[in-house]
Amino acid sequence: MQRPLAHKSAVGLLAVLWPGLIGGVVLVWRNDAAPFEIFAGVFWSLVWYFWLARIWLGGPMAIGLMRKALFAICPIMIAATAVAIGITDGEVYPSQMIGVAAALCGIAGGVLLRREDVKRWSLSTVAARTVRQPPDGTAFDLRAVALRQNRGRFGCLMIVVTVLMLLVVGVIGAMLPEGRGMNAPDYIAFMVGVVLVVIIGITGYIRINLQAAAMGVLTVTERHLNEHPWPRLRSVTLSYKGEAAVVDGVRRYPSARLDLSLYDQPDEHHLRLPDDATLHGSIAAALSTHSPEGVFVGWVPRTDATHPVR
Numbered sequence: 001m002q003r004p005l006a007h008k009s010a011v012g013l014l015a016v017l018w019p020g021l022i023g024g025v026v027l028v029w030r031n032d033a034a035p036f037e038i039f040a041g042v043f044w045s046l047v048w049y050f051w052l053a054r055i056w057l058g059g060p061m062a063i064g065l066m067r068k069a070l071f072a073i074c075p076i077m078i079a080a081t082a083v084a085i086g087i088t089d090g091e092v093y094p095s096q097m098i099g100v101a102a103a104l105c106g107i108a109g110g111v112l113l114r115r116e117d118v119k120r121w122s123l124s125t126v127a128a129r130t131v132r133q134p135p136d137g138t139a140f141d142l143r144a145v146a147l148r149q150n151r152g153r154f155g156c157l158m159i160v161v162t163v164l165m166l167l168v169v170g171v172i173g174a175m176l177p178e179g180r181g182m183n184a185p186d187y188i189a190f191m192v193g194v195v196l197v198v199i200i201g202i203t204g205y206i207r208i209n210l211q212a213a214a215m216g217v218l219t220v221t222e223r224h225l226n227e228h229p230w231p232r233l234r235s236v237t238l239s240y241k242g243e244a245a246v247v248d249g250v251r252r253y254p255s256a257r258l259d260l261s262l263y264d265q266p267d268e269h270h271l272r273l274p275d276d277a278t279l280h281g282s283i284a285a286a287l288s289t290h291s292p293e294g295v296f297v298g299w300v301p302r303t304d305a306t307h308p309v310r
Contacts, residue, residue, distance in 0.1 A: 002121075007058075010112035010118070011055060013109040017106050023098050044166065051066065058122045060122045062159075065160075066109075067114060073103075074104075077100070077102070078100055136221045137219065137220050137222060140286075142212075142215035142274055142279075143212045149275060149276065154208060165190075166193075215271065215273070218258070225287075230291065230292050232264065233295055235297055236295055236296045236297065237297040238287070239259050240254055240256050241255040242255060256275070257272055284298070
């Protein structure tokens, strides 16, 4: 599916929004910028454009989070500017006009990101893709699906963590006197926060890759399920934990898992599945089509989490 023009326009507007805000801050900021404060501005800019990169790639969570942020913050910016102009008896400063222009860009970008064609395209970028390798069945690339989803979620989480960290640092700085030195608590908190964000980011992405690698590829054919021939399997079950729900006409099963019971082994084998309703439906259809009669049980709820996942 081709990237919609509305999506390109929205990203362009949001890319312009940030330099506009920086320009407004520079006009208000009349003191010389300390190296630390320049570093803070560069760091925040990197966060913004990382967020935009996720939106450009079509991440549904990044787009949804951006829409909420724009519709929450931009109207406040415009209202605050109107109040400030009223307090100063109608006197308008260039920084205020830049702020209003940036806010209008943000609202326009949010409206474009709400369009149905943008939503459809965004969902298509993370849709489960099946790799038809065997001639008598289907191979599902679970690893690729898990990587796309978990990286997108983790990227959004890191954006939220970074914003919260900077807000905390800003509150600390607002409570301190203006003549504080470079060893002030807010500067120290900022540097500690940056280190923690970097550590969390690296650790999180390593964990995501390890979990996705453990899923691998699920192959369902007329002869076997992965490396297990059908005559070896007593039962095959798709299980879930929690409450199944219908969202946008698709039934979603939380914490989905593939459970295999073998005749020659006492313990069950468990394979965790990515949280993708479309993928779940495709796997269930393939199992129903290729498994011998009576082997595939279907979807069943589970209440215990004591069995190891293999």
